[in-house]
Amino acid sequence: DTAVSQTPKYLVTQMGNDKSIKCEQNLGHDTMYWYKQDSKKFLKIMFSYNNKELIINETVPNRFSPKSPDKAHLNLHINSLELGDSAVYFCASSRSGWGETQYFGPGTRLLVL
Amino acid sequence: GESVGLHLPTLSVQEGDNSIINCAYSNSASDYFIWYKQESGKGPQFIIDIRSNMDKRQGQRVTVLLNKTVKHLSLQIAATQPGDSAVYFCAEKWSGGSNYKLTFGKGTLLTVNP
Known part of the structure; x- marks a missing residue:
């Protein structure tokens, strides 16, 4: 029933690692x-995709790479994690x-050690 | 830089009182405004929105007022409850920029005392 879901909810990792966060929406x-x-x-926008096409890229470091396999999913991959992430x-x-109104997921809490 | 800001970072009210949360914006080209509520540990939740061709909009216990002359937005919550x-x-979204982009203000922490 969740409209916008994210996994994982918590992510603790070491500096230099690569990690991904997944997002799915069932709102169509x-x-x-x-x-x-x-x-x-x-709250600051990083990226936006419309029908799998990148629309907004707010000068985010290129260590961050969004990927949209279909319009219901938008994943975020982060390379070489830094403390400031x-x-x-x-x-x-x-x-x-x-x-249009934007509906938010529950969030992923990332801690880089 | 950000064009949306808030006068008060924190607001403490007694249960049952009315609350007013203020927001100033600097971009006169903004044409759409939204208020979101974020509870601890959760994502922002839509409360109410207003377009620039209106100056007031009411929802259930909430009212948003828009004053374009002074570029001011407020959220009024009636009979504030602990759950608020x-x-x-x-x-805000401004008509000259990307229609997909919202710029958020800094946020106001509302504490309701029982």
């Missing part, structure tokens, strides 16, 4: 997003990009 |  939406929320709760990562989706 | 305790974010 065309557009999906990745956001990063820092320790001060500030520790944050909560949220996936979201919207019906389209045209002023 | 959360961080509240305003977000």
